[in-house]
Amino acid sequence: MSDPIPWLILLPLLWGLLSFLLGARRGDQVAVVCLVIQLALVALLVGQVVSEGRQYYAVGGWGAPLGINLHVDGLASVMLLLTHVVILPLGIYARYYFSHDVKGVGYFWPMLGFMSAAINTLFMSDDIFNIYVTIELLGLAAVGLVGIAGNTESILAAIRYLLVTLLGSGVYLAGVALIYGSYGSVSLTVLEPLIENEVSVAVFLAAILMLVGLLLKTALFPFHFWLPSAHGGALTPVSALLSALVIKASFYLILRMWLGVYAPLATIPTAQLLGGLGAVAILWGSVMAFNQTRLKMLIAYSTVAQIGYFFLLFPLITEVGSGAAEIAMQGGVIQLVAHALAKAAMFAASGVMILSMGKDNIALLSGISSRLPLTLFTFALAGVTLMGLPPTGGFIAKWLMVSSAVISGQWIWVVVMILGGLLSAGYVFKVLRQALLPAAAEMKFRPVNPPLEWPAFLLAFMSLSLSFVSGNVLNILGAG
Amino acid sequence: MTGTLIYACVGAVLFVCGVTGLILLPHLLRKVLAFNIMGSGIFLMLVGLGQHDNISDPIPQAMVLTGIVVAVAATALALAFVRRLFYLTGKAQSVANLKSLDQTEEKLITMERNKEGDASK
Amino acid sequence: MSMKSLLNTLVIIFSATLGATLIWAILELPLSNHIHLSGQVLAQLDTTGVRHPTTAVLLNFRGFDTLLEVMVLLLALLGVLDQTKKCTQKNLSISIRLTQSYFQTLVWSARVLVPVMVLVAGYLLAVGEYQPGGAFQAAAVLAAAGVLLNLSGLFPSWRELSWGFRAGCIFGLLLFLLIAAITLFLSPGVLLQYPITLAGMFILIIEAGLTLSLGLILAGFFLLLSDEVNNKEVDE
Numbered sequence: 001m002s003d004p005i006p007w008l009i010l011l012p013l014l015w016g017l018l019s020f021l022l023g024a025r026r027g028d029q030v031a032v033v034c035l036v037i038q039l040a041l042v043a044l045l046v047g048q049v050v051s052e053g054r055q056y057y058a059v060g061g062w063g064a065p066l067g068i069n070l071h072v073d074g075l076a077s078v079m080l081l082l083t084h085v086v087i088l089p090l091g092i093y094a095r096y097y098f099s100h101d102v103k104g105v106g107y108f109w110p111m112l113g114f115m116s117a118a119i120n121t122l123f124m125s126d127d128i129f130n131i132y133v134t135i136e137l138l139g140l141a142a143v144g145l146v147g148i149a150g151n152t153e154s155i156l157a158a159i160r161y162l163l164v165t166l167l168g169s170g171v172y173l174a175g176v177a178l179i180y181g182s183y184g185s186v187s188l189t190v191l192e193p194l195i196e197n198e199v200s201v202a203v204f205l206a207a208i209l210m211l212v213g214l215l216l217k218t219a220l221f222p223f224h225f226w227l228p229s230a231h232g233g234a235l236t237p238v239s240a241l242l243s244a245l246v247i248k249a250s251f252y253l254i255l256r257m258w259l260g261v262y263a264p265l266a267t268i269p270t271a272q273l274l275g276g277l278g279a280v281a282i283l284w285g286s287v288m289a290f291n292q293t294r295l296k297m298l299i300a301y302s303t304v305a306q307i308g309y310f311f312l313l314f315p316l317i318t319e320v321g322s323g324a325a326e327i328a329m330q331g332g333v334i335q336l337v338a339h340a341l342a343k344a345a346m347f348a349a350s351g352v353m354i355l356s357m358g359k360d361n362i363a364l365l366s367g368i369s370s371r372l373p374l375t376l377f378t379f380a381l382a383g384v385t386l387m388g389l390p391p392t393g394g395f396i397a398k399w400l401m402v403s404s405a406v407i408s409g410q411w412i413w414v415v416v417m418i419l420g421g422l423l424s425a426g427y428v429f430k431v432l433r434q435a436l437l438p439a440a441a442e443m444k445f446r447p448v449n450p451p452l453e454w455p456a457f458l459l460a461f462m463s464l465s466l467s468f469v470s471g472n473v474l475n476i477l478g479a480g
Numbered sequence: 481m482t483g484t485l486i487y488a489c490v491g492a493v494l495f496v497c498g499v500t501g502l503i504l505l506p507h508l509l510r511k512v513l514a515f516n517i518m519g520s521g522i523f524l525m526l527v528g529l530g531q532h533d534n535i536s537d538p539i540p541q542a543m544v545l546t547g548i549v550v551a552v553a554a555t556a557l558a559l560a561f562v563r564r565l566f567y568l569t570g571k572a573q574s575v576a577n578l579k580s581l582d583q584t585e586e587k588l589i590t591m592e593r594n595k596e597g598d599a600s601k
Numbered sequence: 602m603s604m605k606s607l608l609n610t611l612v613i614i615f616s617a618t619l620g621a622t623l624i625w626a627i628l629e630l631p632l633s634n635h636i637h638l639s640g641q642v643l644a645q646l647d648t649t650g651v652r653h654p655t656t657a658v659l660l661n662f663r664g665f666d667t668l669l670e671v672m673v674l675l676l677a678l679l680g681v682l683d684q685t686k687k688c689t690q691k692n693l694s695i696s697i698r699l700t701q702s703y704f705q706t707l708v709w710s711a712r713v714l715v716p717v718m719v720l721v722a723g724y725l726l727a728v729g730e731y732q733p734g735g736a737f738q739a740a741a742v743l744a745a746a747g748v749l750l751n752l753s754g755l756f757p758s759w760r761e762l763s764w765g766f767r768a769g770c771i772f773g774l775l776l777f778l779l780i781a782a783i784t785l786f787l788s789p790g791v792l793l794q795y796p797i798t799l800a801g802m803f804i805l806i807i808e809a810g811l812t813l814s815l816g817l818i819l820a821g822f823f824l825l826l827s828d829e830v831n832n833k834e835v836d837e
Contacts, residue, residue, distance in 0.1 A: 150683070166502075171499070495620075
């Protein structure tokens with residue numbers, strides 16, 4: 001009973017099933033209560049990891065390679081904590097959001113439950129086939145959520161997203177087949193020493209297939225083509241969940257396999273290639289974001305750009321001094337956390353503004369500053385985090401990553417990061433400038449349910465105050 | 481080459497055919513079928529690679545059973561979306577070329593907006 | 602050569618290379634480090650509560666995968682439900698189909714076959730313990746019976762799931778989840794670790810529940826989508 005790991009999987013599945021039983025448009029209260037309990041469970045688990053170190057759990061009592069193992073290290077703890085810190089305010093936000101759009105809810109709540117269970121299991125799983133099941137569960141939940149909106153635009157986006165996610169997990173599973181064929185095991189812990197000893201064609205190909213499959217899901221340039229329409233076309237609470245969390249899940253898997261099981265294959269050219277694609281993503285995504293006329297599409301392209309920063313991590317941690325690698329890793333993880341909080345806040349704030357405007361159009365924003373000052377402040381705070389200005393978490397992240405790049409002498413990434421920061425300032429100020437203009441005479445803003453503004457502000461506030469607790473986050477990261 | 485590896489090789493061919501079809505075929509139903517061919521290829525690889533020395537290994541068989549169930553679920557979801565798209569637009573096409581896809585999307589979206597506009601009048 | 606055909610050619614060349622590399626990798630597979638799990642499965646089979654190795658893997662050794670996988674099925678049903686309730690469907694009129702002469706044959710054969718299919722499903726469920734079979738196969742046969750009834754006009758298509766159907770769909774899943782939670786309170790308190798004496802019973806309960814619920818869910822995939830859907834434009 002004292003072990004929180006199994007409950008973090010069973011509880012979301014349970015409330016997912018119960019809210020389905022309650023029917024469409026129901027289940028919000030159950031969901032929010034259970035999300036609070038899950039947050040407490042995660043806090044308990046993180047406490048255990050910090051005090052006792054890495055946690056292991058053998059589901060079914062068999063242990064690898066016969067059964068499935070779960071394990072929670074520092075990185076997994078940070079990701080679990082981040083997930084719950086983001087998903088709870090978004091759950092509350094969604095509750096009030098759907099009070100404006102009662103018909104639109106559909107089966108949002110049960111899908112959220114399954115998504116939560118899938119993410120929790122994904123972060124903890126130590127078994128590449130079990131991970132396959134979780135990414136399918138996560139992917140189908142995400143696609144189903146995009147489809148809830150139900151108009152042509154979102155259905156086209158959902159179909160494209162579905163096909164990409166199925167292709168991605170199919171390619172990943174082909175890699176799993178090769179690994180099982182080579183070693184007869186799918187446990188990461190069992191595989192790690194085996195792969196270190198010999199690298200055959202099959203293992204090399206498996207690594208490439210699994211990497212490409214996960215890159216498709218992470219939407220790194222040039223695989224980003226599905227992201228803007230899916231994240232921009234979904235209902236706002238869904239956009240926030242997808243941009244803040246779902247993308248991070250597949251990135252986490254890449255990072256984990258890069259540092260763990262496939263470390264013998266993680267060479268400088270591959271790292272440089274990933275970093276290069278990341279750099280292109282930053283530049284391309286930022287420019288495209290600036291050119292958008294719709295607010296949510298702007299934020300979605302900003303996600304394309306921010307994904308690029310995550311991939312700058314690979315050249316900074318591969319075959320450089322251990323000091324530089326550690327600093328880069330810390331910066332990368334803070335960047336993940338800061339982006340998740342800021343992007344969730346930004347989408348949530350944009351949702352409030354769009355509800356008030358009645359239409360998603362940046363040109364109509366003028367006058368919103370007097371109408372929704374708190375929400376605009378939220379948007380600005382999140383924007384400052386994305387730019388990486390002090391005193392936000394984004395600043396700490398970029399500072400650490402730039403320092404690491406300087407130590408390992410990789411100046412090109414320093415230039416990319418600074419340029420990326422300037423470009424993100426461009427698209428954030430484009431929105432703020434329009435919002436601060438006086439309202440057009442004929443523009444009528446609709447009233448918005450006031451509690452809708454607070455979860456978004458809370459998220460943005462957390463992204464700001466991350467800089468004051470970043471030491472604690474790094475403490476958790478270093479624990480396992 | 482042992483006899484059982486022939487299954488894995490056929491699986492690899494099916495997998496590649498499925499991936500190609502999924503990327504290139506314009507009609508969405510064909511894409512869904514291509515996904516299923518891709519899936520079958522992967523399952524054949526899993527089972528074929530698991531059978532060493534002619535002893536069948538139950539672990540990949542159970543994995544394939546799991547995979548089949550996931551594929552069925554994904555197919556059902558995809559068909560529901562395609563049907564919904566057909567209901568909204570009368571088309572079930574997707575265009576591989578990205579540029580023309582965006583144009584098609586824009587056209588479809590404006591079509592829908594016009595319709596919504598008509599309905600509200 | 603146009604841009605599009607160039608792209609197509611590139612994709613085909615890429616795929617052919619991938620296929621060739623895959624086959625090369627398969628033929629060059631290293632087997633020196635291979636762990637033989639089948640031996641371990643057979644060695645532990647007595648403690649799993651079932652006698653068929655694949656069933657043992659599916660519901661005991663890797664039962665956790667199965668728990669998540671049935672949730673994937675329900676999740677797809679949620680997606681399907683969200684997409685169907687927004688369409689105004691035109692029911693294929695059963696009476697029109699019934700007037701066709703060949704249709705009588707279908708109705709007749711459905712009436713004969715469906716009871717047999719239910720029996721077969723029960724048989725598949727029961728034999729899963731010691732030979733190929735089990736919940737998924739049984740559920741597929743049950744769902745096929747539902748499809749046959751629907752196609753022969755004896756059973757209407759579904760629009761929205763009523764409370765009872767929803768309860769039926771999650772019954773087996775909830776039972777599985779409940780047993781997973783119960784294992785946390787039994788000694789030694791590990792998720793999905795069944796005590797040896799109860800393992801057989803637990804697995805049978807899970808499989809029976811899953812047969813019913815998965816049968817309903819799989820049938821739902823067809824029955825929710827089987828109505829004719831008209832494009833709005835054509836309709837108006």
